[in-house]
Amino acid sequence: MTQPGRLRITGGTVYDPANGVEGVVRDVCIESDQIVAEVPASAPRLDARGMVVMPGGVDIHAHVAGSSVNHARRLLPEEHAADPLTAPPLEDGAVARSGTGGTVPSTFATGYRYAGLGYTTVMEAAVAPLAARHAHAELDDTPIIDAGFFVLLGNDDYLLRQLAASEAARARDYVAWLLGTTRGYAIKIVNPGGVAVWKGGGDRRNVSGLDDALGSSAVTPRRILETLAGAANALALPHPVHIHCNNLGQPGNSATTLESMKALSGQRAHFTHLQFHSYGGAPGKGWASAARAVIEYVNRHAEVSVDVGQVMFGSATTVTADSPVEHLLYASSGRKWVNVDIELESGCGIVPYSYKEKAAVAALQWSVGLELFLLANDPWRVVLSTDHPNGGTFLSYPELIRLLMDRGYRDDRLKAVNQKLLVGSALLDGLGREYTLGEIAIVTRAGPARLLGLKNKGHLAPGADADVTIYANDADRAKMFATPRYVIKAGTLVVEDGQLRRAPVGRRLAVRPEYDAAVTTDVKRFFEQYACVAFENYGAALP
Amino acid sequence: MTDRTVANATCLGCGCTCDDITVVVKQDHIAEARNACALGAAWFGDGTVPAETRVNGRAASLEQALTEAARLLNGARHPLVYLAGDVSSETQREAVAIADRLHAAIDSLAATAATAVLAAQRRGRAGATLGEIRQRADLIVFWAVDPSGRYPRYGSRYAVEPRGMAAPQGRQSRTLIAVDVGENLGPADSDGRMAIAPSDEVDSLEVMRATVQGRAVGEDARFRPAVELARRMTGARYVVIVADGEPGLTPADPARAEALVTLAQALNGPTRCALSTLRGGGNRSGADAVLTWQTGFPFAVDFSRGYPSYQPQAGAATLLGGGDVDAALVVGAPATLPVSVATGLARVRSVVIGPRASAATFQPAVTIDTGLAGIHEGGTAFRMDDVPLPLRPALEAPHAALVTVRALRERLRT
Numbered sequence: 018m019t020q021p022g023r024l025r026i027t028g029g030t031v032y033d034p035a036n037g038v039e040g041v042v043r044d045v046c047i048e049s050d051q052i053v054a055e056v057p058a059s060a061p062r063l064d065a066r067g068m069v070v071m072p073g074g075v076d077i078h079a080h081v082a083g084s085s086v087n088h089a090r091r092l093l094p095e096e097h098a099a100d101p102l103t104a105p106p107l108e109d110g111a112v113a114r115s116g117t118g119g120t121v122p123s124t125f126a127t128g129y130r131y132a133g134l135g136y137t138t139v140m141e142a143a144v145a146p147l148a149a150r151h152a153h154a155e156l157d158d159t160p161i162i163d164a165g166f167f168v169l170l171g172n173d174d175y176l177l178r179q180l181a182a183s184e185a186a187r188a189r190d191y192v193a194w195l196l197g198t199t200r201g202y203a204i205k206i207v208n209p210g211g212v213a214v215w216k217g218g219g220d221r222r223n224v225s226g227l228d229d230a231l232g233s234s235a236v237t238p239r240r241i242l243e244t245l246a247g248a249a250n251a252l253a254l255p256h257p258v259h260i261h262c263n264n265l266g267q268p269g270n271s272a273t274t275l276e277s278m279k280a281l282s283g284q285r286a287h288f289t290h291l292q293f294h295s296y297g298g299a300p301g302k303g304w305a306s307a308a309r310a311v312i313e314y315v316n317r318h319a320e321v322s323v324d325v326g327q328v329m330f331g332s333a334t335t336v337t338a339d340s341p342v343e344h345l346l347y348a349s350s351g352r353k354w355v356n357v358d359i360e361l362e363s364g365c366g367i368v369p370y371s372y373k374e375k376a377a378v379a380a381l382q383w384s385v386g387l388e389l390f391l392l393a394n395d396p397w398r399v400v401l402s403t404d405h406p407n408g409g410t411f412l413s414y415p416e417l418i419r420l421l422m423d424r425g426y427r428d429d430r431l432k433a434v435n436q437k438l439l440v441g442s443a444l445l446d447g448l449g450r451e452y453t454l455g456e457i458a459i460v461t462r463a464g465p466a467r468l469l470g471l472k473n474k475g476h477l478a479p480g481a482d483a484d485v486t487i488y489a490n491d492a493d494r495a496k497m498f499a500t501p502r503y504v505i506k507a508g509t510l511v512v513e514d515g516q517l518r519r520a521p522v523g524r525r526l527a528v529r530p531e532y533d534a535a536v537t538t539d540v541k542r543f544f545e546q547y548a549c550v551a552f553e554n555y556g557a558a559l560p
Numbered sequence: 561m562t563d564r565t566v567a568n569a570t571c572l573g574c575g576c577t578c579d580d581i582t583v584v585v586k587q588d589h590i591a592e593a594r595n596a597c598a599l600g601a602a603w604f605g606d607g608t609v610p611a612e613t614r615v616n617g618r619a620a621s622l623e624q625a626l627t628e629a630a631r632l633l634n635g636a637r638h639p640l641v642y643l644a645g646d647v648s649s650e651t652q653r654e655a656v657a658i659a660d661r662l663h664a665a666i667d668s669l670a671a672t673a674a675t676a677v678l679a680a681q682r683r684g685r686a687g688a689t690l691g692e693i694r695q696r697a698d699l700i701v702f703w704a705v706d707p708s709g710r711y712p713r714y715g716s717r718y719a720v721e722p723r724g725m726a727a728p729q730g731r732q733s734r735t736l737i738a739v740d741v742g743e744n745l746g747p748a749d750s751d752g753r754m755a756i757a758p759s760d761e762v763d764s765l766e767v768m769r770a771t772v773q774g775r776a777v778g779e780d781a782r783f784r785p786a787v788e789l790a791r792r793m794t795g796a797r798y799v800v801i802v803a804d805g806e807p808g809l810t811p812a813d814p815a816r817a818e819a820l821v822t823l824a825q826a827l828n829g830p831t832r833c834a835l836s837t838l839r840g841g842g843n844r845s846g847a848d849a850v851l852t853w854q855t856g857f858p859f860a861v862d863f864s865r866g867y868p869s870y871q872p873q874a875g876a877a878t879l880l881g882g883g884d885v886d887a888a889l890v891v892g893a894p895a896t897l898p899v900s901v902a903t904g905l906a907r908v909r910s911v912v913i914g915p916r917a918s919a920a921t922f923q924p925a926v927t928i929d930t931g932l933a934g935i936h937e938g939g940t941a942f943r944m945d946d947v948p949l950p951l952r953p954a955l956e957a958p959h960a961a962l963v964t965v966r967a968l969r970e971r972l973r974t
Contacts, residue, residue: 082853084946090852094681094870097856101867104660115660115867117856123868124853147689150940150948154649155853174695174725217726218696218798218832344828353684354825357946358834360691367684547725549691549717551568554579554950 022508023048023056029065029487032458033072035467035476039455045070047483050507054479063510065487068502071458072475073137073484074414077465078259078289078324079405080336081127082159083144083152083166085365088355089121089336089406092367096332102126105517113520114160120334120369120406128160129520131411132511135486135501138466138474138526141166142259142289142404143207143338145363146173147550149199149557156525161506163474163482165526167259168199169338169363171206171241172213175543180240181233186533189248191540193532196254198556200527203256203469204249207338208263209241212364215341223341224263227276238263239280246281252530255470257285257322265290265342268298271307275314278321287468290326290404291315292386304381306442308388316394322468324400327386327417328379329409330434333370336407340364361547372409380434382408384444390421391448396459397467414461415498421452422494457498471526483508563587566954571596572646572934573603574711574841575944576690576718583935583954590935590954597712603841607935611958612918614927622928622959629889629911629926630971633662636887638864640908642876642901643668643851644892645842646915646932647961648939648951652843652850654965655891660854661972663863665885667876668847669840669896671859673805676837677848678872679817681858686824688800688834689945690717695724696832699796701737701789703820704744704761705804711838715747719800719836726798735796737789743809754785758810765819768793772826798832805837805944839944842896843933846942880904889913891965893932894920913964928964931957 026045031038046056080086090097096119104113116126131139144152144166156164170176170192179188192204210231211224224231227239242260249258262277264270274294278286288294295312297305315321335346340356343366347354355367372379386408393399401417403409409417420427431444439445452460466475473482485505491497504512511519544552563586570579573596582594583604590607593600613625620628633639641659643652643666652668659666670677688696700719707714715721720731727733738746742758756764764786770777771790777783793799803820820835827833839845848858855861855868860875862868877900879885888910894902895916906922917927931937936957940948 084849084948087849087853087946088685090856091677091848091858092681092684094857097868098870101865101869103866112661114657114854115863116854117868119856121856123856147947150950151849151942151946154653154940154948158653158854216692216696216832218698218796347684347825348829353682354686355680355684356686356825356828356834358688358692358696360689360695546723547691547695549694549722550947550949551579553568554570 023060024063025056025060026063026065026070026485026487029068029070030490031070031477032455033477034455034459035463036478045477045485047505047508050483052477052479052481052483063503067490069454069488069490071486072462072477072481073486073504073506074135075462075465075469075471075475076136076139076402076411077400077469078142078402079139079411080142080407081139082124082141082155084148085143085336085338085367086121087155088357088365089334089367090123092353092355093119093121093334093369096120105129107520108518111520120332120410124155124158125160128162128523129517132161132504132506133517134411134414134499135488135504136162137484137504137506138163138471140164140202140469143167143169143205144201145169145359146195146199146556147359147362149201153200153557159523160520161511161523163524163526165202167203167205168196168201169205169207170245171209172363174361175540177213177231177236180236180244183235185244187536187539188244189251190532190536192245192248193252193530194536194540197529198558200525200557202526202528203254204245204258206241206245206258207261208265208341209238210236211263212338212340216358216364226263226273227280242277242280246284246286250284254528254530256468257287259287259289261289261339262294265293265339268296268300268304271295271297271311274311278314278318282318283320285320288321288323290402290407291323291389292326292328292382292408295385295389304378304438306381306385306388308385309392309443312389312392315398322398324402325386325389326402326404326408328372328382329403329413329417330372330374330379330383331409331413333372333409334367334406335370336367338363338365340366342366343368346370360549374434377435377437380436381438383434384439384442387420387427388443388448391450392443396456397464399460400465400468401460415495418457418498419493419495422457424449424451566952569952569954570934570941570949571600571603572841572843572941573600575839575845576711576713577841577941577943577949578713578717579949585954588955599712604935607955609915609931609936609957610918610929612927612929614918616925625926625928626968626971629968632887632909632911632925633889634973638884638886639664640876640879640885640888641666642888642890643847644890644894644914645669645844645896646893647843647891648933648937648941649843649846649850650939651891651933651962651965652847653854654962654969656850656854658889658965658969658972660863661969663866665862665864665879666851667860668851669842669844670848671875672807672844672898673839674859674872674875675812675814675817676805677858679814679821683818683821684825685821686828686833686835689947690836690943693719693800693834693836694722696726696798697734697800698727698798699735699737699793700800700802701739701793702746702750703739703801703803704741704746705802705838706745706747707802707838708747710806714838719802754789756786762813762815762819765816765823769823769826772823772830793827794830796831799827800834800836802836802838805839842893843941845944845946846940849942849946876901877904880907891961913968914961928959930959930961930964931955933961937961
């Protein structure tokens with residue numbers, strides 16, 4: 018099959034948990050870019066006997082495109098020099114592009130490497146609306162994968178003004194307008210209120226908890242969470258509000274995390290890179306794992322979903338809109354540091370980093386992530402992520418899968434890490450759980466697709482997008498998941514015998530919620546007063 | 561075409577990339593570029609551009625020119641692609657694709673600020689988008705630069721005059737300090753000024769950083785004003801240091817560029833601070849952004865090994881000067897080329913696709929005139945602070961740069 022046409026994948030062992038299929042030998046049929054029930058007997062066949070067939074992977078949270086990611090790339094010439102990528106030879110005379118890797122790869126390398134890993138959908142997790150046009154341009158240069166992005170809103174000056182004025186309806190209309198005009202996919206909150214405080218100067222550098230007021234007593238992290246979670250649900254967005262809590266990376270921050278979850282009790286909300294928010298102890302008084310308390314709350318509350326943000330040992334680059342946190346990391350690590358305050362909207366902080374097995378805090382972070390995975394009751398609400406490239410790169414997912422599936426391997430690795438802070442952690446007490454292939458299929462594709470509201474992704478029923486990954490069933494799960502034998506994207510065979518063969522253009526995932534157009538009059542007035550970009554030039558709406 | 565007005569047009573006359581220009585078109589000429597400064601008015605001009613296509617100095621069809629351009633570039637052993645000014649980022653993306661396909665070296669106008677870029681790669685940056693300076697800054701230190709010369713509306717649109725959330729009275733809410741280094745003077749209408757001998761500049765910055773960090777700095781009288789300024793900065797709410805990233809009267813000094821970055825970073829302990837590095841126009845910041853996302857490096861990239869490698873010490877001027885290039889493709893306006901690059905291009909066979917290509921002084925083998933991005937062609941450009949802006953063309957040109965460069969790419973060997 019060279020072009021999207023018909024294909025019958027025969028004899029593979031299929032894991033399609035969204036449709037209740039777990040390890041059943043059956044054919045999967047494709048016509049054009051969709052899964053279909055049947056194709057004629059004459060259709061080309063792909064022999065998948067002995068292999069594992071899953072829907073294409075779905076990354077719910079990664080930093081892959083846009084101005085912050087590009088600042089990180091610019092900061093890492095040494096990494097890029099050490100990891101060059103020649104243009105892969107493609108079929109049909111198509112021309113591929115070269116690039117560079119490292120923790121923050123060039124755009125073409127990002128697309129090729131995700132596809133090579135069997136991932137066909139990726140969500141860029143943090144785009145400032147002001148730079149939405151830039152993010153789209155980068156995604157246009159990121160081949161194969163379907164992609165969308167989350168729009169930063171938790172420190173937006175216009176939004177905070179609506180909160181101060183108790184204009185909840187206008188806040189909701191603003192959110193809807195902003196998502197449409199930026200062609201974004203979901204609402205992102207990063208350290209609600211904290212970045213605005215950091216940008217404001219003066220004596221404060223951050224908020225410390227949910228009820229710290231920002232100027233007006235009506236504006237608190239709690240109100241920001243409530244308003245935006247409410248907006249996402251009222252607008253019936255496919256993905257609920259995507260939350261990076263206050264106090265990321267601080268000892269004792271599990272209290273803030275749990276309080277944030279309770280603040281939104283009963284409302285759908287997604288809490289991202291939960292590992293970075295599940296620490297016990299107290300600032301200045303040491304660290305401990307609080308994974309059990311946090312995941313038990315998640316287990317009991319069906320409205321809450323999370324991704325883990327696992328830390329993997331090795332090189333990483335921390336890149337986040339949570340600029341006050343990056344300042345702390347810069348001050349403590351002495352590494353190079355980027356801070357960019359983004360007008361009226363957000364921030365950007367970057368510090369290259371590495372997690373070492375012998376470092377007590379890194380080992381604790383590694384352990385906390387694994388505890389969250391292994392103590393979670395419902396894999397549909399606990400997604401695999403490393404917060405790429407913050408906890409490790411997406412290329413470390415196969416290793417993470419092995420840690421989850423292979424207790425013996427995990428226990429061996431545990432022995433090698435610094436155990437100073439692991440006292441009382443569930444991992445050190447012994448967690449025997451091993452993820453099954455079906456559960457891996459949930460946490461890497463079916464679950465995130467469902468949480469993102471991508472009805473045609475993450476499963477293999479007729480009508481689904483023909484995004485399929487086929488693995489050799491290797492007992493070494495890291496090897497198995499690192500090098501899929503075949504990857505099909507929208508019906509095109511992109512990876513064949515482990516080699517990238519085709520690199521079609523991916524699709525953009527975006528929402529366009531309805532809103533009361535009166536809001537734009539008010540936003541325009543705000544622009545005239547404060548912005549230095551014309552209202553008409555803002556965003557990234559298509560003509 | 562009828563007379564018309566295009567509002568919210570974006571000017572590429574300098575790195576300010578003002579997007580509030582109203583272009584008035586009468587009888588197919590730009591009659592007025594409202595809101596534009598003198599630099600911007602000159603950049604827009606009357607919108608007239610030549611529309612010639614030439615091969616070896618003689619008029620040719622577009623088809624002939626593209627065929628000859630492809631032949632010349634396909635036959636080169638050591639080609640160079642250069643991203644000059646006044647093309648959109650969409651066109652820049654196509655040009656980088658050509659360099660990748662040809663296994664060429666590629667450099668751009670963004671390299672004029674190489675010293676600042678390299679300092680940021682070594683140390684990072686403490687920065688802000690220009691609008692954030694407007695909102696927050698209460699103390700602005702112009703370090704050896706008066707933006708009114710090369711960045712005329714920097715003060716009126718961003719840093720000085722406009723009212724911001726934390727600067728409700730605009731200019732009256734801010735204190736401006738001019739630091740004069742030798743002949744490089746800060747703005748005349750500053751509230752205070754300090755003079756530094758060029759030979760003391762880096763040491764002064766280091767003394768200031770030490771002061772900010774609370775380290776002992778000694779009693780050297782030479783540095784007393786610097787220590788005082790550092791204390792004043794520490795006491796401000798949000799400090800902005802403005803410095804020019806483009807070449808000036810004195811050669812760019814890596815130690816100075818790095819000292820500016822580290823001072824700005826250090827000020828983020830006791831207070832908040834952003835370093836605003838001024839950069840030139842023509843969408844050179846777009847060239848930096850595009851090369852970075854496509855290759856991982858901001859300028860001076862070499863694809864000769866089949867992948868991008870970074871050669872910041874061997875940029876276009878060096879390669880051309882050393883005889884290491886046998887054919888060149890310039891995408892953009894040749895008038896924007898640094899002198900060293902234009903001089904070097906005279907030594908090799910070259911193709912120029914861009915605004916006023918036919919006016920290139922270095923006798924290219926092939927020239928294809930296009931319009932200017934932002935006047936005749938749409939797309940995206942990046943402000944000096946990496947904010948992307950749309951371009952709103954008021955006129956039409958016979959050949960669009962994007963379409964022409966793409967047509968060339970499709971003719972190149974695979």
